[in-house]
Amino acid sequence: EPEVTQTPSHQVTQMGQEVILRCVPISNHLYFYWYRQILGQKVEFLVSFYNNEISEKSEIFDDQFSVERPDGSNFTLKIRSTKLEDSAMYFCASSVRDRRTYGYTFGSGTRLTVV
Amino acid sequence: DQQVKQNSPSLSVQEGRISILNCDYTNSMFDYFLWYKKYPAEGPTFLISISSIKDKNEDGRFTVFLNKSAKHLSLHIVPSQPGDSAVYFCAARYSNSGYALNFGKGTSLLVTP
Numbered sequence: 001e002p003e004v005t006q007t008p009s010h011q012v013t014q015m016g017q018e019v020i021l022r023c024v025p026i027s028n029h030l031y032f033y034w035y036r037q038i039l040g041q042k043v044e045f046l047v048s049f050y051n052n053e054i055s056e057k058s059e060i061f062d063d064q065f066s067v068e069r070p071d072g073s074n075f076t077l078k079i080r081s082t083k084l085e086d087s088a089m090y091f092c093a094s095s096v097r098d099r100r101t102y103g104y105t106f107g108s109g110t111r112l113t114v115v
Numbered sequence: 116d117q118q119v120k121q122n123s124p125s126l127s128v129q130e131g132r133i134s135i136l137n138c139d140y141t142n143s144m145f146d147y148f149l150w151y152k153k154y155p156a157e158g159p160t161f162l163i164s165i166s167s168i169k170d171k172n173e174d175g176r177f178t179v180f181l182n183k184s185a186k187h188l189s190l191h192i193v194p195s196q197p198g199d200s201a202v203y204f205c206a207a208r209y210s211n212s213g214y215a216l217n218f219g220k221g222t223s224l225l226v227t228p
Contacts, residue, residue: 004158033214042117043159043204045215056214091158106151106158 002026004107006092012113013082021077021110023092032075033093033104034067036060043091049075082114118142119207121219128226134192136222138205141186145207149216150179150190153202162203163190195226 005024013019025032034046047057049067066078075094079086089111095104120139128134138148146167151159165172165179165188172179178191192199205219 006158009156031214035216035218040220042119042220043206043216043218045217048214058215093158104161106160108156108158 002105004092004094004105006090006107006110008110009108010111010113012115015084015114016081019079019082019112021079021090021092021112023075023077023094023107024073025075025092025094026096026105027073029094029096029105031055031095031104032067032069033095034077035091035093035106036088037091037109038085038088046077079112082112084114087112087114117220118145119205119217119219121203121205121222123222124220125223125225128195128224130197130226130228131194134190134195134199134224134226136190136192136203136205136224138188138190138219139186140188140207142207142209142217143186144209145217146209147207148179148181148188149206150177151204151206151218152199153204153221159204192224195224197226197228200224200226 007022032049037043045058047061048055064080068076089109091109092107093104118141149164150162152162153159163174163177163179165181170181181188202221202223204221206216
């Protein structure tokens with residue numbers, strides 16, 4: 001079964017450093033998403049991306065965050081200057097079309113630890 | 116702002132019995148509801164969904180019930196199996212809200228042999 005692949009599985013970074021989280025969505029999918037889950041909290045929406053531009057973003061997704069689809073396969077989340085409170089599990093997801101009424105496919109996540 | 120609430124952080128059920136996971140929501144504009152299952156070290160996996168025009172949707176051992184007047188939905192798993200042990204997330208969205216899903220905090224289900 002096709003998968004959404006995320007790398008690395010765990011990233012440790014120093015506060016203030018830039019970090020790039022990588023995702024390879026399912027190949028025929030057109031919509032891409034990032035969510036995060038801080039330990040013990042709910043899964044939170046960050047951003048959705050379609051047709052090479054951001055479709056929607058949450059309040060969490062401030063100027064420190066950016067997304068990019070640099071080639072035909074990768075979808076990246078960049079945090080420009082990490083803060084301690086950015087420590088979380090980051091999930092990438094994709095869907096073949098606007099799956100508003102269905103679930104989309106999540107990756108296994110990248111655990112980001114900011115020290 | 117917790118629009119989707121799962122008030123039971125954990126639930127333990129014997130194999131073969133019914134598991135009932137509950138979810139409440141506050142936003143009356145939500146019109147699609149989804150359940151996700153998550154194993155450790157994996158991402159959430161879509162399980163089942165229901166539109167607000169229905170009150171029940173069934174898929175094999177999994178049934179979701181929606182009570183719009185009470186703003187409550189539940190996931191029934193019957194019979195429960197040890198492989199069902201996972202964290203279950205309730206999520207909701209509404210048609211004009213864009214792409215974001217609003218998740219609950221999850222309920223950890225343990226099915227014991």
